[in-house]
Amino acid sequence: MKKPIIFLFVVILLVKTTSAHEGGHYHSGDGTIFNSWTLKNGQQILGNFMYSKGNQMFVEANEGKMIAIKMNDLMPADKKLAAFKVAQLEKMNQQYEPSASSSFFNFEKFISLVIWFTIALALLSSVVKYLNIELVKRNKFQFLIGYASVILIVACSKSGTSAGTVTQPTIVSIPKTTTTFxxxxxxxxxxxxxxxxxxxxxxIASTGIPNHNMMIGITNWxxxxxxxxxYADANSWSIPLQPVYATTPLSTKTNLMKGAIAVAVNGIPIFNALNNRGEDSYxxxxxxxxxxxxGKGDxxxxxxxxxxxxxxxxxxxxAFALDGFAVYGAKEPDGTNMASLDTCHGHVGTSGVYHYHGTKDYPYVVGAMKGKVTLDxxxxxxxxxxxPQAFTKPARPSTNPLKGAYITDFAAVGSNGYLLxxxxxxxxxxxxxxxxxxxxxxxxxxxxxGNAVSTTYQR
Ligand SMILES: [Zn+2]
Ligand SMILES: [Zn+2]
Known part of the structure; x- marks a missing residue:
């Protein structure tokens, strides 16, 4: 009676290896880290989990591609990982629709339970047989082994290693921002x-003059x-309607110290937190x-x-960054407190769309351009x-720093002048x-x- 026992050990090993497979393998190619997701048909998708909707999850792949994957098409371990990610996200923002969790009935788990039950039964009967107890007759024991084999075949055909029917993952791009928004x-x-x-x-066309006062408070002028x-007509500020994720976000620590990186909703450009000498302006x-x-163009x-x-x-x-993503204030668009920010200074919101946040500390607006941008x-x-960038038109040559000066007042004089x-x-x-x-x-x-010098310039 050695043979059935060896067979049972093989069964145990098989079951062990299928359930010990863990998901979440990270692949590192050209500096970008991507999660690898394996479908039941063996197909591999590289992309980082972004969010879920219904029974689908969306992963961010190379060059800003968003790929929709049906969670039920994933290998058990990866499905487990996806469920974990969803739960994590749900905890963060209550975004996940609970209706989708009903589709989470785990067939694999059920089968594995049946197998373990069978093994236990078979082991018990083989022990009984070994001890030569008359209670179990030989033909009954053979029936049990047969039963275990059938269950094993069913389990193998259902487990991820063989080809199953899966919905082909579709590449979905970041939704185009609506003009209504x-x-x-x-x-x-x-x-x-x-x-x-x-x-x-x-x-956005603007005069570059905001609806609030200016200049007061400057101590380094x-x-x-x-x-x-x-900033009008062909020289207006331009925000792309269709953001595309950058393969490698451009850091504002080492880039973009010249023009604007965003445009505020009042039509005023927002520059890098660092001035063109790399110092934190604030x-x-x-x-x-x-x-x-x-700036130099007044x-x-x-x-x-x-x-x-x-x-x-x-x-x-x-504001809106020049890569097309919105910049929110201290709160999330739904009024909740700001969720944690990534190195770009933003995150994917509950709507599934990426956005930045303004903060009172460096980098203030954008840490790195999450979206693809064209460089001069x-x-x-x-x-x-x-x-594209809107350009300034100076009226006079640029001026120099004035040591020790601090601005105490700034006021309009009539409709065509100011007194600083x-x-x-x-x-x-x-x-x-x-x-x-x-x-x-x-x-x-x-x-x-009290010495006054007057100079007139034709602009
Ligand atoms: Zn400046
Ligand atoms: Zn946010």
Missing amino acids: FDSAFASFKPAISTRYDATYFY QQQVPISQP LIGELDNWGGHC DYHYHAAPMHLSTINGLKPI PSMPAPENQIL TYKIGTKTAYVKYSWDASNKYTYILTDTL
């Missing part, structure tokens, strides 16, 4: 800004002041109380996240920039400037000793 985000700032779109981009900019006092200052822009726009825009985005080929990193007040120590000085209908700009600079 864009419109709702920018609506509160009209008619100071205007928007339009074509098949590829959503365009380059003597630039805000004038309106021609930390070195270059920014005003609203997170902005002026162009006003933010370097920090304009979190204050949430007071006007509520839970809607405060004439500009090497770190002072490279994204295209600053101090060096206890002494007060001014920049008064205005323009006329023919684009003549006059700057009157009054220093701390």
Whole structure:
């Protein structure tokens, strides 16, 4: 009676190996880490779990491809991993629809239970036989072995190693952002800004002058002041309607120190948190109380996240990055507290679409461009920039840093000029400037000793 016992050990080994297989093998190719998912037909899909909907899960594969996989088509171990990921995500944001869990009846588990039951039964009877107890007759024992074999064959045909019918995973791209969604985000700032779109981009036209005060609070000043900019028509800000994931997100620590990386919903560009010398603009006092200052073209822009726009825009985005993804404020779009952020400074939201968040700490808006962007080929990193980009139009040559100056007041003078007040120590000085209908700009600079110099420029 040695043979049946050996056979039973083989059965035990087979069952053991099928259930010991663990999912979650990570593959590392060209620096990108991808999860490997094995389907019941042996097919392998490389991609990181992003979210689930119904009985499907969506994985992010190379070059921003999103692939939909039916969870029931996965090998048991990978299905287990998928369920774990879903549960994790559900815990994070209650996104997972509970109705889908009903489709989670595990046939494999049932079969494995039957097998173990059979083995136990067979072992028991072989022990009985070995002890020569008359209770079990030889033909009864043979029946039990036959039963175990049938169960084993069924289990093998159902387990993942043989070809099963699976739904071919489909490649789904990131949903195109609807113009309705864009419109709702920018609506509160009209008619100071205007928007339009074509098949590829959503365009924002603005004067570059925000609806809040500027300049006050700067303690590290380059003597630039805000004038309106021609961000309109062909020089409007452009946000792609169809974001595409970048294969390797471009880090803002070593890139994009030239142009804007995002556009706020009030039509003001947002630059890298680091200025073109690689310093944190906010930390070195270059920014005003609203997170902005002026560049060499007397162009006003933010370097920090304009979190204050949430007071006007509520839970809607405060900006859009130039890769097409929205930037939200301190809350999630559903009003819950911000979920943890990845190195790009964002995450996939409950809608299944990626977005960034503005924060009060570095990197403030974008840590790396999650989406694919086109770079200006004439500009090497770190002072490279994204295209398309709206360009500034200066009225005068750029100015230099003014040591010790801090801005105390900024106010409009009529409808075509401003008066900026600053101090060096206890002494007060001014920049008064205005323009006329023919684009003549006059700057009157009054220093701390009261000496005034007036210069006019044709813009
Ligand atoms: Zn700047
Ligand atoms: Zn979020």
